[in-house]
Structures are given as structure tokens and as C-alpha cells.
Amino acid sequence: MEDIELDDPKAGEVKIKLTAAGLCHSDEHLRTGDMVLDPEIAELMGWNQFPCVGGHEGAGEVVEVGPGVTTLQEGDHIVLSFIPSCGRCPSCAMGRQHLCDYGSVLLGGRQISDNTSRHHSAKGEDLGTMCLTGTFSPYTVVNEASCIKIDPWIPLDKAALLGCGVTTGWGSAVNAANVQAGETVVVIGLGGIGINAVQGAALAGARHVIAVDPIDWKRERAVSTFGATHAAASVEEAQAMLAEMTWGANADKVILTTGIATGDLIQPMMGMVTKGGRGVVTAVAPIVQEDVKLNLFDLAMQRKELVGCIFGNSNPRRDITRLLRLYEDGKLKLDELITRTYTLDEVNQGYQDMLDGKNLRGLIKY
Numbered sequence: 499m500e501d502i503e504l505d506d507p508k509a510g511e512v513k514i515k516l517t518a519a520g521l522c523h524s525d526e527h528l529r530t531g532d533m534v535l536d537p538e539i540a541e542l543m544g545w546n547q548f549p550c551v552g553g554h555e556g557a558g559e560v561v562e563v564g565p566g567v568t569t570l571q572e573g574d575h576i577v578l579s580f581i582p583s584c585g586r587c588p589s590c591a592m593g594r595q596h597l598c599d600y601g602s603v604l605l606g607g608r609q610i611s612d613n614t615s616r617h618h619s620a621k622g623e624d625l626g627t628m629c630l631t632g633t634f635s636p637y638t639v640v641n642e643a644s645c646i647k648i649d650p651w652i653p654l655d656k657a658a659l660l661g662c663g664v665t666t667g668w669g670s671a672v673n674a675a676n677v678q679a680g681e682t683v684v685v686i687g688l689g690g691i692g693i694n695a696v697q698g699a700a701l702a703g704a705r706h707v708i709a710v711d712p713i714d715w716k717r718e719r720a721v722s723t724f725g726a727t728h729a730a731a732s733v734e735e736a737q738a739m740l741a742e743m744t745w746g747a748n749a750d751k752v753i754l755t756t757g758i759a760t761g762d763l764i765q766p767m768m769g770m771v772t773k774g775g776r777g778v779v780t781a782v783a784p785i786v787q788e789d790v791k792l793n794l795f796d797l798a799m800q801r802k803e804l805v806g807c808i809f810g811n812s813n814p815r816r817d818i819t820r821l822l823r824l825y826e827d828g829k830l831k832l833d834e835l836i837t838r839t840y841t842l843d844e845v846n847q848g849y850q851d852m853l854d855g856k857n858l859r860g861l862i863k864y
């Protein structure tokens with residue numbers, strides 16, 4: 499924890515006063531070195547990835563607007579989307595805003611407008627921001643492309659979770675897996691991402707949702723509160739359960755949302771996918787990991803699909819507001835996701851609790 503200097507917003511930028519920030523596992527990947535940039539790219543772009551203001555899930559209020567900002571004004575309530583969306587690049591134009599070209603500078607943490615920093619240490623050193631947001635600070639300066647304006651009556655401390663976890667998990671089921679009514683779905687790993695994949699699959703009308711996690715109380719919560727129909731403590735246990743439940747047909751969709759994606763999880767995961775079915779990898783692997791265990795005969799001959807997923811393949815400008823309407827209707831659970839709240843100086847305790855399996859989601863309140 500240290501004091502930083504924050505510049506005023508420049509063209510196309512806004513200053514945000516944060517209300518809350520969620521503790522997503524992706525910041526832990528940043529801390530452990532799983533998400534370290536290729537040094538050649540960093541040098542080419544003139545980025546020092548570290549030091550970096552962590553945090554990429556948050557919500558707050560616009561307190562200052564830079565020149566040329568047309569979509570926001572002071573006082574607006576916003577969710578900070580970890581994926582910025584410009585609305586004009588080929589991906590945005592196709593409705594794939596999760597693949598916006600602005601994503602190419604996500605890990606550099608500099609401002610999109612001019613590749614410089616608005617965040618500086620007390621010594622004057624430039625600071626990066628995680629996913630161009632930096633929500634582990636009570637104030638931040640971001641591009642308007644990272645801000646999704648929401649209705650002012652929505653509680654900002656709940657809306658914060660839409661900046662990553664809820665939208666990513668829900669979209670992993672609804673968009674990436676394309677769960678259909680009557681299907682059988684397995685979700686592996688019940689953190690802030692996986693528990694939302696469970697509620698997304700249930701909302702999409704899945705017949706069976708098997709929630710897999712070694713932590714007992716998370717499995718119980720998945721069934722009692724988030725719509726899972728079954729729970730298993732391990733992939734092996736889920737496999738046995740699935741074989742019996744489906745008379746050997748297996749799952750239509752399997753979604754991987756463990757804390758770390760490792761290559762040895764892929765075959766057991768794809769082994770649970772039925773012919774013509776789909777496996778979704780949402781969990782983040784170390785950036786240099788390439789080794790994967792996968793039966794390619796089975797993949798081809800059973801016409802299985804293995805797909806990647808970023809931000810739940812969602813469109814932040816449509817899906818964040820759409821999900822908040824479901825929350826208002828009582829169909830999407832947000833309050834129940836927040837297991838513990840912390841002050842900013844307790845952030846490391848929050849991450850320890852995440853690693854110890856104590857939280858569905860921890861939340862910093864400012």
C-alpha cells in the first residue's frame with residue numbers, strides 16, 4: 499500500500515471515484531507472474547508492466563471529465579469493464595466487443611489515448627493499471643471506453659462485480675457454451691467466475707448443472723442458492739455421477755473455471771463432453787504454458803469443440819446493463835456472491851481468503 503499521484507484526465511478520459519472493487523483471481527495471476535508480458539513486446543511498446551496498480555473489477559462515480567468526452571458526465575454511475583470497447587473496430591462492429599482492438603494494450607496498463615500513465619508513484623515513477631482500470635485505488639483515471647454507464651439507483655457495490663466476475667462466468671455458460679434448455683452442464687471450479695457460470699447455466703434452462711469444487715461449503719451454496727442440481731468434490735467424482743445420470747451420454751457442455759488452467763485438466767474435462775458437445779476454457783493459464791493433454795482421436799471422431807472464452811464472450815455495453823436488469827428482477831443473484839468485504843489495506847488478507855477457499859467473491863469497499 500502506498501500513496502500515488504493521479505493526473506487529471508486527458509482527452510477521452512474520466513476520473514472515477516470508486517465505491518467498491520472485487521477480488522478476482524486474475525490479479526493473483528499478475529502477482530505470481532503468470533501474466534507477465536513478453537519482455538520484447540514490453541520494450542517495443544515502452545511499457546514497464548510493474549509497478550502496477552492492481553484490480554480490474556469495480557464500479558463508482560464519474561468525478562471529472564476530460565476534453566472531448568461525449569458519452570459521460572460528472573455524477574454518472576459506471577461499471578469499469580475490464581475489457582474496453584471502442585465500438586468502431588472490426589470486432590466491435592461485429593458485436594464481439596470482448597475482442598475489441600483496444601484489448602491489445604490491456605496488459606501494458608498505459609492510457610489508450612497516448613500510451614502514457616496518469617498514475618505515478620510518490621517518487622514520480624509511471625505506474626501501470628491492471629486491465630486499464632486499476633480498481634485497487636479509491637480513485638482512478640480511465641478511458642471512456644472502459645466505462646459502462648448504469649442506472650443511478652443500482653447499488654454500486656453490487657454492480658462492481660459486473661466488471662469481470664459475473665459477466666465472465668454468466669457469459670461462459672450463456673454465450674461461450676451456448677447452454678440450451680434441457681442440456682447437462684458441468685462447471686469445474688466454484689470461485690467468482692464458476693459460481694456465475696452455474697447461475698448462467700441454470701438461467702439458460704439447463705436440466706442438470708453439476709458444480710465441481712473440493713470446498714464443501716461452495717458446493718452446498720451452488721446447489722442451495724445458485725441453481726446447481728448436483729455437486730461433486732472432484733472431476734473424477736463428477737465423471738462417475740455424470741455417467742450414471744446421463745446413461746453414459748455425458749455432458750453437453752463443460753466449463754473450466756478453476757483458479758489456474760493447467761494442461762492436465764483438459765483431457766479429463768473433454769472426457770466428460772458428449773459427442774458434438776463443447777468444452778469452454780475460461781480459467782487463465784500461465785502466459786507461457788503450451789503443454790496440453792488431449793485425446794485428439796476423440797476430439798475429431800466425436801466432433802467435440804474446445805473453445806476459449808474472454809469476458810464470457812460478452813458485449814460489455816449490452817450485457818452489463820442486461821444483467822443488472824435481471825438482478826433488479828431477482829433472477830440474477832449478486833448480494834449472495836459477496837462472502838466478505840474488506841478495506842483497501844486488507845487486500846492481501848482478501849487474497850489469502852480467496853486462496854484458502856473462504857470466499858465466493860471478496861469485495862473491497864471504499
Ligand SMILES: NC(=O)c1ccc[n+]([C@@H]2O[C@H](COP(=O)([O-])OP(=O)(O)OC[C@H]3O[C@@H](n4cnc5c(N)ncnc54)[C@H](O)[C@@H]3O)[C@@H](O)[C@H]2O)c1
Nearest residue numbers: 523524687688689690691711756757780781782807808809
Ligand atoms: N477468461 C476470462 O476472461 C477470465 C476473466 C476473469 C477471470 N478468469 C480466470 O478464471 C479463473 C477463476 O477465477 P476466480 O476469481 O473464480 O478464482 P477463485 O480462486 O475465486 O476460484 C477458483 C475455484 O476453483 C477451485 N478449484 C481449483 N482447482 C480445482 C480442481 N482441480 N477441480 C475443481 N475445482 C478446483 C478452487 O477450490 C476455487 O473454489 C482464474 O484463472 C481467473 O484468472 C478468466
Ligand SMILES: [Zn+2]
Nearest residue numbers: 522524662663
Ligand atoms: Zn477478473
Ligand SMILES: [Zn+2]
Nearest residue numbers: 584587590598
Ligand atoms: Zn473495438
